[in-house]
Amino acid sequence: MGVAQNEMLGQALAAVGSRDFSGSRAFQAKAHRLIPGGAHTYAKGDDQYPEQAPAFIVRGKGCRVWDVDGNEFIEYGMGLRAVTLGHAFEPVVEAAYRQMQLGINFTRPAKIEVDLAEAFLDVINGADMVKFAKNGSDVTTAAVKLARAYTGRDLIAICCDHPFFSTDDWFIATTEMNAGIPYVVSEMTLKFHYNDLESLRELFDQYPGRIACVVMEAEAATPPIPGYLNQVKGLCEERGAVLVFDEMITGFRWHLGGAQKFHGVVPHLSAFGKAMGNGFAISALAGKREIMRLGGLDHDQPRVFLLSTTHGAETHALAASLETLRIYRERHVVDFLWKQGERLRALVNQSIAENRLEGFFELMGRPCNLVFATCDQEGNRSQAFRTLFMQEMIRRGVIAPSFVVSFSHTDADIDRTAEAVYGAHVVYRKTLDGGIDKYLEGRPVKPVNRRFNYFKTA
Numbered sequence: 266m267g268v269a270q271n272e273m274l275g276q277a278l279a280a281v282g283s284r285d286f287s288g289s290r291a292f293q294a295k296a297h298r299l300i301p302g303g304a305h306t307y308a309k310g311d312d313q314y315p316e317q318a319p320a321f322i323v324r325g326k327g328c329r330v331w332d333v334d335g336n337e338f339i340e341y342g343m344g345l346r347a348v349t350l351g352h353a354f355e356p357v358v359e360a361a362y363r364q365m366q367l368g369i370n371f372t373r374p375a376k377i378e379v380d381l382a383e384a385f386l387d388v389i390n391g392a393d394m395v396k397f398a399k400n401g402s403d404v405t406t407a408a409v410k411l412a413r414a415y416t417g418r419d420l421i422a423i424c425c426d427h428p429f430f431s432t433d434d435w436f437i438a439t440t441e442m443n444a445g446i447p448y449v450v451s452e453m454t455l456k457f458h459y460n461d462l463e464s465l466r467e468l469f470d471q472y473p474g475r476i477a478c479v480v481m482e483a484e485a486a487t488p489p490i491p492g493y494l495n496q497v498k499g500l501c502e503e504r505g506a507v508l509v510f511d512e513m514i515t516g517f518r519w520h521l522g523g524a525q526k527f528h529g530v531v532p533h534l535s536a537f538g539k540a541m542g543n544g545f546a547i548s549a550l551a552g553k554r555e556i557m558r559l560g561g562l563d564h565d566q567p568r569v570f571l572l573s574t575t576h577g578a579e580t581h582a583l584a585a586s587l588e589t590l591r592i593y594r595e596r597h598v599v600d601f602l603w604k605q606g607e608r609l610r611a612l613v614n615q616s617i618a619e620n621r622l623e624g625f626f627e628l629m630g631r632p633c634n635l636v637f638a639t640c641d642q643e644g645n646r647s648q649a650f651r652t653l654f655m656q657e658m659i660r661r662g663v664i665a666p667s668f669v670v671s672f673s674h675t676d677a678d679i680d681r682t683a684e685a686v687y688g689a690h691v692v693y694r695k696t697l698d699g700g701i702d703k704y705l706e707g708r709p710v711k712p713v714n715r716r717f718n719y720f721k722t723a
C-alpha cells in the first residue's frame with residue numbers, strides 16, 4: 266500500500282465515529298405504533314436499513330442531512346432519486362414560495378399549467394401533449410388506461426427485469442406483495458425480458474390482438490443492446506400496441522430529453538416524475554397527440570378519465586418544476602451528474618481493487634445513476650453484506666443505499682465519500698475472511714416486495 270493509500274485509510278478510520286441514535290430509537294417505537302411500517306414510503310423503511318442507522322431526518326441542505334439526534338450525513342439517492350439539485354435548493358424553494366403567495370388551487374385552471382406544459386414539451390420534444398399529476402404511479406397507470414382505450418385491448422406486457430412501474434394493482438399484482446389484489450388482475454399483466462426481443466414476440470404470438478401496451482424503462486442497470494429499443498418499437502407498431510417508456514428514473518438524468526433522447530427512440534407515451542420538481546410532488550404523462558387526445562374534449566370516441574384529481578396541478582409544484590427545468594438548462598445539470606458519478610466510480614473501483622473485492626462488491630449502471638451489488642464469500646448476492654456495507658458507510662457519515670449523485674455533490678463530497686467507501690471496504694474484506702456475524706450489528710435488510718417474512722420492529 267502506497268503513502269497516499271495509507272493516508273486515505275488513516276483518514277477513513279479517523280472519520281469513524283460512534284454516533285448516538287437514541288433519539289431515532291425512541292421515535293421508531295412511536296412511529297411503528299402510529300404508522301403501518303413506521304414510514305410512508307416502503308423504500309425508506311426500517312427493514313431497508315441497518316440497525317445502526319439514522320431513522321428520522323429533520324432537515325437537509327444540499328447533499329447533507331441531519332437526523333433527530335443531530336448527526337450529519339452525506340446522502341445518496343436523495344428522496345428516492347427525486348431531489349436531483351439538492352435539498353432545500355434555494356431558487357426552487359423560492360419559486361414555489363412565490364407561487365404559494367399567489368394561491369395554489371383555483372376553481373379554474375392556473376395559467377402556470379400551460380406555461381409548464383410548454384416548457385416541458387420544449388425539452389421532451391418527441392411528445393405533442395402532456396398532462397401533469399402528483400406521483401409516478403399515477404402517470405404510468407394513466408398510460409396503461411389510455412393505451413387500453415386507444416387499442417380496445419386489455420392485456421399489458423411489462424419488462425420483468427425492471428423493478429417498479431406503479432403502486433397500482435396492474436403492477437403490484439405481479440409482485441410477491443400482492444395481498445389484497447384479486448388474482449384475476451395479475452392475469453392481465455404479462456412479462457417479457459429486457460434485451461430479449463423474442464420473449465416479447467412470443468407474447469404477441471401467444472395473445473394475438475390482445476396486448477394494448479408494452480411498458481418498460483428504456484434502460485435500467487443494463488444498457489440496451491444496439492438496435493433493441495428500435496426493434497421493440499417496430500414490433501409494437503407491427504402488432505398494433507402502444508410503447509410506453511417509464512422515464513421516472515432516466516428522465517432528467519440520462520439526458521435533459523430523457524432516455525428517449527439519449528437512445529434516439531421516441532415512444533408513443535412516456536411517464537416522468539421524480540427529478541422534474543427537485544422533490545416537489547409532480548409527474549407527467551407525455552405522448553403523441555393521437556393517443557393523448559382521448560383524454561380531452563375534441564373527439565367523438567368514448568372519453569378516457571385521464572388524470573383528474575383535486576390536487577393534480579397545485580401551482581407551487583408546477584412553479585418548482587418550471588424553475589427546476591430552467592436550472593437544468595442553464596447550469597447543464599445532467600453533465601454535472603455524469604461527471605460527479607464518474608469521479609465517484611473511479612474512486613470506488615480503486616478501493617475495490619485495493620481491498621481485493623472484485624466479484625464481491627460491484628458498481629452497476631450509468632455514472633448518473635450508480636448502484637452497487639454486494640456478494641458473500643461464495644459470490645452469491647447478499648442482503649447481509651449490503652447491510653454491513655451500509656452500516657460501515659453510516660458509521661463514516663454517509664447514507665448510501667446507492668451512489669446516485671445530485672447537483673449538490675461537490676468534488677469534496679465525492680472525495681469524502683470515497684474515503685468512507687475505503688474504510689467500509691476494509692471491514693468488508695475482513696468480514697469475507699472472518700464471517701458476517703462478527704461484524705454485522707443486528708439483522709440484515711430485506712427486499713421491499715416480499716410476501717411474508719416478519720420483520721421485528723423497535
Ligand SMILES: Cc1ncc(COP(=O)(O)O)c(C=O)c1O
Pocket residue numbers: 345399400401402403405429430431432482511513514538539
Ligand atoms: C421506474 C419507476 N417507475 C415508477 C415509479 C413510481 O413512482 P411514484 O413512487 O412517484 O409513484 C417509481 C418509483 O420509485 C420508479 O422507480
